[in-house]
Amino acid sequence: MSTSTGAVWQDLQRRGLVAVSTPEDALQAELAAGPVGLYCGFDPTAPSLHVGHLTQVLTLRRFQEHGHRPFALVGGATGLIGDPRPTSERTLNSAEQVRAWVERIRDQLTPFLDFEGPAAATMVDNLDWLGGMSALELLRDVGKHFRVSKMLAKESVSARLNSEHGISYTEFSYQLLQAADFLELYRRHGVRLQTGGSDQWGNLTAGVDLLHRVERQQVHAMGTPLVTKADGTKFGKSEGGAVWLDPAMTSPYAFHQFWLNSDDRDVMAYVRYFTTLDRDEEEQLALDLQERAHLRAPQRRLASELTALVHGPQVRDAVEAAAGALFGGGDLRDVDERTLLDATAELPSAELPVGASVVDALTATGLSPSRSAARRSIAEGAVSVGGSKVAGEDAVLAAEDFVHGRVAVLRRGRRTLAAVRLAAL
Template identity: 40%
Template structure:
């Protein structure tokens, strides 16, 4: 099965250019492909996983992926899919963000021995001469075509409009494609559906300047069964950086997958065989929950390593009781099998407080806020009113309750918000 067929079967592909020619190219060549990552934060998040996993599949099928960090274009900002002007970052901020992105991509893709490349478009974009760029590159672009691109059109129709700086982004991304085609024989660009116009512009520029046929693949915007954009939670983005979003929280994010999304997310976010995933589509109730456990384990293993996946599984079992993982369910997964029951909860999100600052002084609503279980005091009060706030398993019923010695067990306090969100407080 070709890599294009694998990506299509697993739900990655929304559109391609030159479908048959692309199929032939991937079947008969060790192709080099790339996806750009905008360095607007020091961590990627779950919303970037489709792109990252697509690059990983390309590598697993013998092709060479390029992760292109937009150190140059990041100084401008991509208007694609945005409704307002993006904040301009400093060079120091971009350099810090690039370092974090490099580290995270390395968990999914093998960069050793040039099996994959990590490049930064600042290497060529920041040295461009404006007059020569207009003369050699700008002349290939039609304003009439550019304003028809959805990414440009949506910004022009917004209240803030589209700045001239952002309008240049399409030219710069097309230049990236041309540069990679020229220096690394990279003839395939992939990206989200909002990148279609930019990708097509790059294909056209490669043809006009280098006389080469280039290709494009776009991925659909992934939403949950409830219509929410993938990766959004009550705490904000689901970051891949374990310092921003712990491996246990990451594990719990996947465990809480909607029933209707389990098989689809197994296909997109794990490497388990589709033949095994097809069986999951027929499961219901308790059996489907077991599949969620495997999804959570595999996704955590890929992003944070087998050790963190096992610790998260152990912590979940200690919190929620024994977990059964049948040997015949998604049998290619490396999760421990059988009836699993562990003690200990070392993977739980944890904070350390000074005991003298907390006991007999701190309101429980503040404790829930400081632990990140609630966004604000009003959010904490609402949780308590709805009966969803617990300390050491005991439901809270008062907004004005202060932390006391009775709430402390072995210098620890276990907080719970709702059914599945825990946080451990260590008092010193």
């Protein structure tokens, strides 16, 4: 852990992680003066965090590594409401569902932070104070300090007001609840900085303004940039939907592939945002990208670092072994069953029994458009099963071709793959 509490600001700026903040000179001076308590909120609106949340999780971690005290707030109260989206009203989840998701997200956040030592992290739930607050207390103690004109100017609110869906009073009031969180954490723990995405800037500054009005304190807020993709698609989305941190919702293999498939135009920004590599390592990766882009060194390093961070080094090693076996000529039998099934889940596939012909397997999986095309590929020596070249068009799938008794991997050419799953008897 760094002893220079002020150095975190230079690190965040170098990485491009400061999109907006309250007056920078005052914030920098407070960070340099000694440890600062800061918080970021995570609402349980789904059973898992996704990769988009990593920007905020790792920002808390960076502050802690420089000696500051992070508070991870899982919003058991605000999760019952939901921050207004720009498009339409959220569906309200039951209290029981939200409670279950609070526990899952707390468990996901815990490994990223250190809960011991002088900069020990603290996990908090705003249901502890908002749950017991009456409507009259909210209106008198918090709402009295807000001006409707300023609330209406919030980007997501104005977008909804101008849409056919409008906005409910419930979601319109969300910013009061988030501001109350900052006030309560200041009173309980001396928290003086809130972080979040730049799209949350209206909510972040609502808390700053409330503390100024109620406590006559100058506190701070910082917004990180919205992470985008160069092709215009939303960051954190794959063809199957969001890329989740929960391995049951997005397999570690798919998680690794998400980062490995980063666009050349995006990858160095992701390296700065999501890894702890120093400037020299980043510059070397940038040079590799410029001179040997086909080797995809930044993407490989990014995928390796993030998979180890989220799922652990052993899982990362298993995932990379599976990718090597599929695309680099390694032995599939060295890959554990779960990782193998995850790695082949997105391949074209078919179910066939032991003894089915390779010609049938090629056509059933779509690797060949016809039986005659399949025979030609075999005759040209372009087909292999599990890494072993198919010798003739009369070849069949043997029991030993089905790794772990579950799946056989077909290859046509160098990189066109399909999976044959063993048909149930």
